[in-house]
Every structure is written in structure tokens, then in C-alpha cells.
Amino acid sequence: MKREVEFVYDFKAFGQAIKKARRAAGYSRKKLGHELNLAPRYLVSIENEGQHPSLQVLYELCTFFDISVDQFFFPDKVASKSTQRRQLETLLDGISDTGLQIITATAKEIKKVETGDE
Structure with a gap:
């Protein structure tokens, strides 16, 4: 039985948050890519195009920059x-x-x- 997708999450806000945090921390995409073993082009796609990162990459970026995912997944709730x-x-x-x-x-x-x- 095929499952219908009702909602597809838009990762553009996440990408913008990563870009902002990366710049604030003084990291180029090349340097961040080296740190996390990611291609800089992949980071461009996440930051600028809202590409869906894998769960592992989402986790690594959030923990690397101390970004709360609550603001993205629960925007109507006030994050602790x-x-x-x-x-x-x-x-x-x-x-x-x-x-x-x-x-x-x-x-x-x-x-x-x-x-x-x-």
C-alpha cells in the first residue's frame, strides 16, 4: 500500500539558519565541509536552495552550531x-x-x- 505524502517540510529556513550560524562562527563552506566531511557544494544546496539534508547531516549541523531544531519543527511553540x-x-x-x-x-x-x- 502506497502512502500519500500530505506535507513536505520546507528546509529553506533551516538552510538560512545554518548560513547565518556558519558566517557568525567565521567558517567558510570549505572549512565547514572539511570539519564535517561534507562537500561544500552540498552545503550551498542546503543553505541557498533548502535541500533536504539527511538526518545525520541535520544532526551534525545543529549540534556543531548549537541550533535548536524546535524553531523549525514546532514554529508555533515557544522553544525553551x-x-x-x-x-x-x-x-x-x-x-x-x-x-x-x-x-x-x-x-x-x-x-x-x-x-x-x-
């Missing part, structure tokens, strides 16, 4: 941690205690300004 928050946490892991104190003080000031609690 956005991609940007996950990427920030990864950066924070490599910062000294002194650096964390500076970032904490800065975050507190930003929160005051955004909430109007000055």
Missing part, C-alpha cells in the same frame, strides 16, 4: 531555549569568572532598560 540563547551559553562556557561578572552586570543593566526598572 532559542538558538541564540544556546549559542550564547556555548560562548559563556569559554569565558573566565571575571568575564562572566562583566557579562552579568551588563545583562542586569540591559534588563533594567528593557523593563523600565531604572
Whole structure:
């Protein structure tokens, strides 16, 4: 019995997120391809054309750049941690205690300004 496909997921948003994360991390497609053993042309297809990556490649790209798949598969739900928050946490892991104190003080000031609690 042949199964009818009712919905085909559009991977264009995923591709754009990969491109943005790759650029922010300072990776060329060639360098990323070397790191993950992927052809740079395949990365072009994912980023620009929304090509469907294999499950393994989807996993590798998401974990490499700390990208939450929730934003793509459950767009109507609020993700517990956005991609940007996950990427920030990864950066924070490599910062000294002194650096964390500076970032904490800065975050507190930003929160005051955004909430109007000055």
C-alpha cells in the first residue's frame, strides 16, 4: 500500500539558519565541509536552495552550531531555549569568572532598560 505524502517540510529556513550560524562562527563552506566531511557544494544546496539534508547531516549541523531544531519543527511553540540563547551559553562556557561578572552586570543593566526598572 502506497502512502500519500500530505506535507513536505520546507528546509529553506533551516538552510538560512545554518548560513547565518556558519558566517557568525567565521567558517567558510570549505572549512565547514572539511570539519564535517561534507562537500561544500552540498552545503550551498542546503543553505541557498533548502535541500533536504539527511538526518545525520541535520544532526551534525545543529549540534556543531548549537541550533535548536524546535524553531523549525514546532514554529508555533515557544522553544525553551532559542538558538541564540544556546549559542550564547556555548560562548559563556569559554569565558573566565571575571568575564562572566562583566557579562552579568551588563545583562542586569540591559534588563533594567528593557523593563523600565531604572
